[in-house]
Amino acid sequence: MGSRTITLAINGMHCASCQAAIETALGDLPGISKVAVNVSARKAQVSYDPSRVGLAEMARTVAEVGYEVGEEELTLKVTGMTCASCASKIETAVGALDGIADVVVNVPAEMAKVRYYPGLGNPAEIRRAIRDLGYQVEERAEGQAALDREREARRRELRRQGFWMLVSWPLAFLIMAGTFRDYWILPRFVPEFLSSRLVLFLLTTPIVLGPGWQFFLNSFRGLKRGVTDMNLLYATGIGAAYLIGVVNTFWPAAGFGGEKAVFFESAALLTAFIILGKWLEALTRGRTSEAIRRLMALQPKIARVIRNGKEIEMPADEVLAEDLVLVRPGERIPVDGVVLEGYSAVDESMLTGESLPVEKKTGDTVIGGTMNKTGAFRFRATKVGKETALAQIIRLVEEAQASKAPIQKLADWVAGHFILGVHVLALSVFFFWFFVGYWRFFDPQSTFLLTPHALGEIGVFGFAILLSITVLVISCPCAVGMATPSAMMAGTGKGAEHGVLFKGADAIEATSKLDAIIFDKTGTLTRGEPSVTDVVSRLRPVPRSGAGEPRALRAGGPAGPEAESQEEVLRLAAIAEKHSEHPLGEAIVRGATERGLTVPDADRFNAIPGHGVEAEHEGRALLLGNRKLMRERGVDLASLLPQAETLEANGKTAMFLAVDGKAAGIIAVADTLKEHSAEAIARLHRLGLEVLMITGDNRRTAEAIAKQVGIDRVLAEVLPQDKAEEVKKLQAEGKRVAMVGDGINDAPALAQADVGMAIGSGTDIAKETGHVILIKEDLRDVVVALEVAKATMRKVKENLFWAFSYNVASIPIGAGLLYPFFKLVVSPELAALLMALSSVTVTLNTLLLRRFMPSLKREVAVASPAAGTTLDLAPAPAGAHNPGSSGRGPQ
Amino acid sequence: MDTTVDRRVTRVSALWYTGISLAVVALFLILARWVGGYSPAAIYGGAVWSFLLSMIVTMPVITAYVKRRARGEA
Numbered sequence: 001m002g003s004r005t006i007t008l009a010i011n012g013m014h015c016a017s018c019q020a021a022i023e024t025a026l027g028d029l030p031g032i033s034k035v036a037v038n039v040s041a042r043k044a045q046v047s048y049d050p051s052r053v054g055l056a057e058m059a060r061t062v063a064e065v066g067y068e069v070g071e072e073e074l075t076l077k078v079t080g081m082t083c084a085s086c087a088s089k090i091e092t093a094v095g096a097l098d099g100i101a102d103v104v105v106n107v108p109a110e111m112a113k114v115r116y117y118p119g120l121g122n123p124a125e126i127r128r129a130i131r132d133l134g135y136q137v138e139e140r141a142e143g144q145a146a147l148d149r150e151r152e153a154r155r156r157e158l159r160r161q162g163f164w165m166l167v168s169w170p171l172a173f174l175i176m177a178g179t180f181r182d183y184w185i186l187p188r189f190v191p192e193f194l195s196s197r198l199v200l201f202l203l204t205t206p207i208v209l210g211p212g213w214q215f216f217l218n219s220f221r222g223l224k225r226g227v228t229d230m231n232l233l234y235a236t237g238i239g240a241a242y243l244i245g246v247v248n249t250f251w252p253a254a255g256f257g258g259e260k261a262v263f264f265e266s267a268a269l270l271t272a273f274i275i276l277g278k279w280l281e282a283l284t285r286g287r288t289s290e291a292i293r294r295l296m297a298l299q300p301k302i303a304r305v306i307r308n309g310k311e312i313e314m315p316a317d318e319v320l321a322e323d324l325v326l327v328r329p330g331e332r333i334p335v336d337g338v339v340l341e342g343y344s345a346v347d348e349s350m351l352t353g354e355s356l357p358v359e360k361k362t363g364d365t366v367i368g369g370t371m372n373k374t375g376a377f378r379f380r381a382t383k384v385g386k387e388t389a390l391a392q393i394i395r396l397v398e399e400a401q402a403s404k405a406p407i408q409k410l411a412d413w414v415a416g417h418f419i420l421g422v423h424v425l426a427l428s429v430f431f432f433w434f435f436v437g438y439w440r441f442f443d444p445q446s447t448f449l450l451t452p453h454a455l456g457e458i459g460v461f462g463f464a465i466l467l468s469i470t471v472l473v474i475s476c477p478c479a480v481g482m483a484t485p486s487a488m489m490a491g492t493g494k495g496a497e498h499g500v501l502f503k504g505a506d507a508i509e510a511t512s513k514l515d516a517i518i519f520d521k522t523g524t525l526t527r528g529e530p531s532v533t534d535v536v537s538r539l540r541p542v543p544r545s546g547a548g549e550p551r552a553l554r555a556g557g558p559a560g561p562e563a564e565s566q567e568e569v570l571r572l573a574a575i576a577e578k579h580s581e582h583p584l585g586e587a588i589v590r591g592a593t594e595r596g597l598t599v600p601d602a603d604r605f606n607a608i609p610g611h612g613v614e615a616e617h618e619g620r621a622l623l624l625g626n627r628k629l630m631r632e633r634g635v636d637l638a639s640l641l642p643q644a645e646t647l648e649a650n651g652k653t654a655m656f657l658a659v660d661g662k663a664a665g666i667i668a669v670a671d672t673l674k675e676h677s678a679e680a681i682a683r684l685h686r687l688g689l690e691v692l693m694i695t696g697d698n699r700r701t702a703e704a705i706a707k708q709v710g711i712d713r714v715l716a717e718v719l720p721q722d723k724a725e726e727v728k729k730l731q732a733e734g735k736r737v738a739m740v741g742d743g744i745n746d747a748p749a750l751a752q753a754d755v756g757m758a759i760g761s762g763t764d765i766a767k768e769t770g771h772v773i774l775i776k777e778d779l780r781d782v783v784v785a786l787e788v789a790k791a792t793m794r795k796v797k798e799n800l801f802w803a804f805s806y807n808v809a810s811i812p813i814g815a816g817l818l819y820p821f822f823k824l825v826v827s828p829e830l831a832a833l834l835m836a837l838s839s840v841t842v843t844l845n846t847l848l849l850r851r852f853m854p855s856l857k858r859e860v861a862v863a864s865p866a867a868g869t870t871l872d873l874a875p876a877p878a879g880a881h882n883p884g885s886s887g888r889g890p891q
Numbered sequence: 892m893d894t895t896v897d898r899r900v901t902r903v904s905a906l907w908y909t910g911i912s913l914a915v916v917a918l919f920l921i922l923a924r925w926v927g928g929y930s931p932a933a934i935y936g937g938a939v940w941s942f943l944l945s946m947i948v949t950m951p952v953i954t955a956y957v958k959r960r961a962r963g964e965a
Contacts, residue, residue, distance in 0.1 A: 051960075096958060232947060240940070420948055427944040431919070434937055435926050461933035465940055 003033055005047040006055075006099075009070030009118055010037065010062060025061050029053050055117065059101065071101050074123050076112045079157070080135040082278060083107060083839065084411070084481015085419055093129045097121065104404060107482065108489050111398070112137075134221040154282060161279040164211035168272040172265075175203050179265040197249040197262055204264040208242045212271040232419060234274050236426075237473040237828055240465060241267035259457075263466075269829030270473060277836025280843075295394050295496060298350055298369035303334035306378070316368075323381040327372045335368040335384045342377025346370050351390065352499040352776045389775075396501050396773070400492040405505035407796060408484040411803075418477035422811075425475075426468045429815045433464035437816065446823035449830060467816045467825060474814035474831035479806055479838040483799030486842065490849040491792025498854060499775040500785045507771035510755045511789035513736050517684060517782065518715070518727065520741030520749070521695035521702065524759055525709055525779070526671040530583055532591030533652055534668035535566040536643050539659070567597060569665035573657050574599040576615040576622040580607060584653065587669050588624075612655065623658040630656050630663070637663050651697075651704030673709055680779035681710045683855070687786060690735070694718050694726055694749075723749035739770075740782055757782060784854040791852045799842045806838040904950075904957040911953070912945035 010022060022044060026035045031052025037044045046058065059069040081087065087105035090112060094103045099120025105112045114126050130137045178194035180186060193199055215238065218231035245264040252259045303316040306324040316334040319325060324340070327333050333346065345357035348370045357373050360366055366379055369390035385391065438460045446455050455463065488505040495502050502508050519525050574592035577585035578599055592599050602615035602622070611632075612625015623633055627644075630637050635658040637644070644654040644666055652670040656663065684691050694715040695702045702716035715726050723739075727749050730737045739746065739753035747770075750756025756770030759777060774781040814826050826834075919941040923934050 092955070096955070236943070236947065420951065423944055423948045427915075427941065427948065430937070430940060430944070431922070434933075435922055439926075439928075459933060460929065461936045465936070468940070468944075 003047050004050050005034075005045060006120055008044045008046060008058065008062075008120075010044050011068040011070050022062060025064065026058060029057065029061055032058075055099070055120070056101065059117075070118055071115045072118045072121075074114045074116065074126060076114070076127065076130065077110055077138050078105065078112045078130055078135050079110055079137075081105070081107045081110065083477060085477050086135070087481065089133055090130055090135070093133055094126055097125055097129055100126075106404075106485055106489075108486050109398070132221065134218045157282040158279065161275055161282060164275045165272070165279055168207045168211045168268070168275055171203050171207050172268040172272040175200055175207075175265050175268045178203070179262075197245075197259065197264075200262060200264040201246065201249050204242060204245065204268045207268045207271050208238060211275050212238050212267075215274070233422060233472045233475065234270075236423075237469045237832075238267050238270050238274075240469050241270060241828055244462065244465065263828075266469075266828040270832040273829060273832035273836050277832075277839060280836065280840045294350075295369075295390065295397065298332070298390060300332040300334045300369065304328070304331075317385060319381050319384050321381055321384050323384075324378055325381050326376070326378050327366075328376045329372060329374055331372050333366050333368055333370050333372055333379075335381045336388045337366055337368075337379035337381045337383075339364045339366060339377050339379045342375055344375035344377050345373045347373055351393065393496060393501060393775075396503060397492055397496045400488075400502050400504050400507070405484055405488055405509045405796070407509055407793075407800075408488075408505070411480050411484050411800060414477070414480050414804075418475065418480065422472060422475045422477075425811070425815065426471045429471050430464045430468035433467050433816060434460060437819075438463050441820045443823050446819070446825070448827035449824045455825070466828070467814070467819075469828050470814040470816075470826050470831045471811060473828050474810045474826065474835055475807060477807075479803035479842045480800070482839060482842050483803045484796050486846040487792055487795040487799055487849065490795070490846050491788060494792070494849060494852055495785065495788045498781070498784050498788065498857075499778075500781055500788060501773040501775065502785075502789070503771050503773070507755060508789045508792050510736070511738065511772060511785055512793040514689060514738050514755060514786065515735040516690040516692060516730060517738045517740060518692045518694050518730070518749075518753070519681075519711070519779075520723070520739070520746050521693050521697065521705065522671060524674075524741050525677045525693060526673055526705065528671060530587040530653070530669045530671050532570065532588055532667060533670045533672060534647060534666070535570050536640065536647075536666040536668075537562065537566040537569045537664070538639060538662075539565045539568055539664050566665070567595065569657055570595065570667065571597045571599065572617070572620075572622055572659060572664070573624050573655070573667045575602050575617045576605070576613050576624045576657075578602060579605045580613055582607075584655065584669050585613065588655075588667055591667075591669075621660050623661075624655055624667070626655065630658060633658070633661070635661060635663055639663060640666055649700070649704065650708075651701040673705070674777065674779060676778055676780045678709050680783055683780065683783040684786070685710070685712075687783070689786075692730075694723055694739075696720065720746075721748070724752040727752040738782075740779070757785065780856050784856060787854045788852070791849060795846055795849050799845055802845065803838065803842055806834075806841075810834055810838075900954070900958050900961045903961075904954040907957065908946060908949035908953040911949045912942050915945040916942045 022037050023035045026032055026044065026046060029048075031049040032046060033049070034047040035044060044062075048058075059071075062069050078090065081090070084107060087107050090105045091103045094100060094112070094114055099117045099122070101115040101117060101121075103112065103114050112130065114121070116123075116126070127137050174194060177186060177190045178196070178200050181190045181192070181195040212234075215231045215234040219235040241263040245262040245267060248259060248262045249264075300316045302313055303319045304311055304313055304326045305319055306312075306326060311326060319335050325334060325337060327344075329344070339360050339362050341362060343359070343361050346360050346366060347357050348367060351367055351370060360377065365382075367390065368383075368388040383389070386395075442455075442460075442463060444456050448455070458466065484505075488508060491508050492502050492505070495508075502511070522528050570588070570592050574589045574597065577588045578601060580586070580589075589599060600617070602617045604616040606614045608614060608625060608629060611629040612623070614624075615622045623629065623635065627637065635656070637656060640656060640663050644656070647654045647666065647668040650670075652668040655667045655669065657665045657667060681691050690713065691711050692713045692715060693702065693706050693709070693711045696718060697705075697716060699714070699716040702714045706714045718726055723741075723746060727737055727739055731752075731754070736754045738755040738757055739749045740757040740759055741750060742758070746756075746758075750758060750770040755772060757772040757774060758770035759774045759779070759781070772785050774785065810831075814831055816825055819825055916938050919938055920934070923929050923937065929937075
């Protein structure tokens, strides 16, 4: 075997040691005779024996020593594919080219994604190889242009097959009428000349050479490159039926069954049914990718931009970052940006799944493609073109739709080997019926299933070839091949519709199999910033309201003297903290202003690091801080301690306020739960999942919040870098684990989990790690993701079941398994009808997924979030916990 | 792969798959003679159909195999 020399582009090299590492690693591989690495050129020249080592192995070895063989990706739109065998045909042909790392072809998405090694693989060659197989290929276009082209290509296919249907069906009916003229009431209506074999020949020939020609042409192109596909099955079936008809028409004594076995109706109806199947497929195939088309259709065409003080209309894709854009009510927002002026409500449901319009005011971000409802506003464009959230979502969904799920491997293997297998079977069936079956079982009175046509003088050859052709025609790898990708396309689209982006088909499959879900606490279950949750007052109640035992009030509780005295505590605390830069101080000031309290400046302010603050206001000495500070200043806290301990037991940070040296109250501050956290956890429990929380907080705080939110198991005091390790431990217990967290900070844990879910990415989708991206900051979308994934996988399994069942049942029947018992055979035309129906059934079953609605949306009344303790004052509905990082907590 | 290699692949693989298909036809003819009772037309038709199906089965398999080997040698 000869040696070959190639040049690989290597990324990540810095110095001579990198060079040595790569040379050693590659040199150790069997079959490599010479390696020369050039650090400056970042290239490695390798001489190797291709029979002993392949490019993929070299790339893997380079990756193992920490570098990367440079790859480029080419995404092509391929039209003209009809089923999985087309995908397999293209994958084989392109995979056989030099320098190809990977080829993935998705038939429903009409997409081919090719990774190749630059310098070795050649995009022009890749395109040519696909064109040579008889498909149309073009660079995958973005956005609206892709939408238009895709629609046009589908229309062209529909028009083409529609035209061939108009040709084939009327002729096929005439041929049927002529063939069966002697039966039933037909002699009264069908003229005699129509049953003439010559007329039937003249009627069948245009069908075979017109609509049927595409199958002969495509099979020839495939065979030339050593690949087979469904076209070959069609061509063999149609060609054989037609040729036997021709022979028996012009040379009836040749011994192929004679005048009674012309089979013209088989050739004609076979073609007509296959064309019908292709037309139906073109009609339904587009519907499975409707979600992506709907997303593409959201891209506005026109933007109203203010340049040089003038308002001008321009194409949305010409808007530049930093442009000032004006949006009026009822208009679609053209690009992403930040509102500078104006107020409105924006319908973001198409991107986030959020059903209620979102209020937008100065400083808020707006997403391109969403609909402005009520007011006009101006905004500064921040992301344009391919950088907008919508463009990123479209790209992500497209990539997910082009990927393959592990469950597809079996279907791919079957579809890939199906055609050859069926031909082998057809040959075996022919041999069996020619040498054994005909002699033992044939009955001249037997008929085709569902027709009165007796097989009569068909003869041994005619009978054996008939069953052989039926096997070729009845088998349908299309249904097997389409079962998984069509459902995955619909599933990823359905997820996107509800603000859940699956990064690949494997993510859907993994999500559907989860046993446990770990939630990161800060920023995921909680808001990630402290806020005031409770106020306890020991100040004397306002005289008009009478006396009473001081106690804490919850937000929105009854107004009264106690509430007013607590407001006073909060106001005084806020005055003391007004100039503080500490997060807890900021939370107190924010808490006071949110409740409408006026917070004047203190006359004097002094921060006591690690303890609190002291201030003076209108002659009153204010002291706010932890126990230690109060002890040092001799403040007696005895009356407040029981309530402080209760608050701390609930994971809150209690800060004491003293006025003029006397204990005046407690302000409790905590990181509050997000609005829907508890509801999401409850729903996950209902789905039978184990729910865990992971946090760096101490166990008491962590357990307090876990209790409020309803979580079963807490992984507390885990450092950020150890979170991935905790995920690994759970996986070691045999559980399939999802991690829900911040896509950036929790990246290692998200990557380690079977499914990493990054939540609340908003418009920064491209930055997110993880397998599933939840656009909104709504934890209930985790449930939506699970439900969509489960529904999709259910559909995949149903499709595979139907597809395999069809083939398992139909092929033996087509091969004549029932003939010895019932004397019935399936005619090739009935076989063609069944075959067409099987793939259409799979597609229609997938389309049922369009009706899927997550349980959340189905339920009219949304369960209210879990209530906190009676002490809760926070605007957030659920509980709270200790931020933990403060040096001002209880000491 | 250059055209010389392509031509060689085409030639070598054609030789192999045609040979195998002819072997299947030979098997068919032997069986037909052994079983007996067939008209010449049935025998010729059967031989042609067996040859056609054998070619369809062997052509892609053999071509891909020979191409893989040729890529290794190129």
